[in-house]
Amino acid sequence: MVGDMFGALATLPLYCLGELPAPDPNQIVLEHYEVWRSCLIVTREIIRSDGSVTADFRSSLDAMMTAAGDLRDAYLGLSASGRTDPARALAAYDRLAETYGHIPSLMGDVSRSLEIDHTYLAKPGSIRHSSYERALTSLGAELHSRIASQSRLLAGG
Amino acid sequence: MFPPAPEHIQKFLRAVTATNPGIGLLDTRTGRLYLCVASALADGDHASLVEQELGIVEADDAAHLRGFVIGLDGNSWRFVNNSGLNPMNNRMEPELFDELQAVLTSAMNRFR
Numbered sequence: 001m002v003g004d005m006f007g008a009l010a011t012l013p014l015y016c017l018g019e020l021p022a023p024d025p026n027q028i029v030l031e032h033y034e035v036w037r038s039c040l041i042v043t044r045e046i047i048r049s050d051g052s053v054t055a056d057f058r059s060s061l062d063a064m065m066t067a068a069g070d071l072r073d074a075y076l077g078l079s080a081s082g083r084t085d086p087a088r089a090l091a092a093y094d095r096l097a098e099t100y101g102h103i104p105s106l107m108g109d110v111s112r113s114l115e116i117d118h119t120y121l122a123k124p125g126s127i128r129h130s131s132y133e134r135a136l137t138s139l140g141a142e143l144h145s146r147i148a149s150q151s152r153l154l155a156g157g
Numbered sequence: 158m159f160p161p162a163p164e165h166i167q168k169f170l171r172a173v174t175a176t177n178p179g180i181g182l183l184d185t186r187t188g189r190l191y192l193c194v195a196s197a198l199a200d201g202d203h204a205s206l207v208e209q210e211l212g213i214v215e216a217d218d219a220a221h222l223r224g225f226v227i228g229l230d231g232n233s234w235r236f237v238n239n240s241g242l243n244p245m246n247n248r249m250e251p252e253l254f255d256e257l258q259a260v261l262t263s264a265m266n267r268f269r
Contacts, residue, residue: 127219133241141246
């Protein structure tokens with residue numbers, strides 16, 4: 001699930017900004033969100049049936065559920081304004097970047113509350129880690145560039 | 158540059174859709190191109206394709222790799238020069254991108 005959350009950075013921004021054509025980019029965002037949400041629900045139910053739910057586990061899983069919703073809303077915000085209003089899209093991007101920044105720590109909390117290791121998280125120096133960082137940085141740069149282009153057009157018009 | 162083997166291209170063409178894009182990889186040392194639909198990769202991204210096809214995990218070992226995405230725009234291909242593998246703001250060198258589009262379009266059109 002965490003892999004899919006970060007892996008989505010390879011394609012979801014392209015759909016949201018219109019670089020990849022899709023009949024309904026929002027639907028693609030919602031399909032990813034359903035995967036994340038379903039994984040969290042399944043995890044919660046497995047642990048609950050095991051009878052070993054702790055307060056730490058419950059709160060860390062709730063925080064991950066909130067983060068998944070925040071990612072969904074940020075992508076939907078990008079999709080709504082990415083092609084027409086880059087300044088507004090930049091606000092969605094800020095939320096996206098902030099949420100992605102929290103996820104490793106949130107998943108660390110989930111793992112600790114379950115007493116499992118969290119070696120599945122991308123490590124600094126790995127292709128995964130650098131790809132995610134580059135994808136986020138370049139998305140921000142693209143939006144800034146679109147804002148600048150729009151400003152130039154308005155100034156010239 | 159060398160396109161993927163015909164059986165890989167046919168498999169890719171059967172799976173790619175407007176909502177299940179192609180994730181592509183160019184190995185600039187060998188000239189080999191790799192293609193896979195996002196849904197068939199562990200995390201749906203270029204890092205997954207690099208691990209799957211080349212077994213490379215460390216970013217320092219991947220400087221010779223470039224990534225791209227292929228979408229479907231009606232009956233046409235939409236190649237997008239964008240990947241966290243690429244060095245210049247997610248973009249690869251334009252001449253490489255132009256060449257791989259020509260090579261892959263020709264290879265894929267043979268099976269359509």
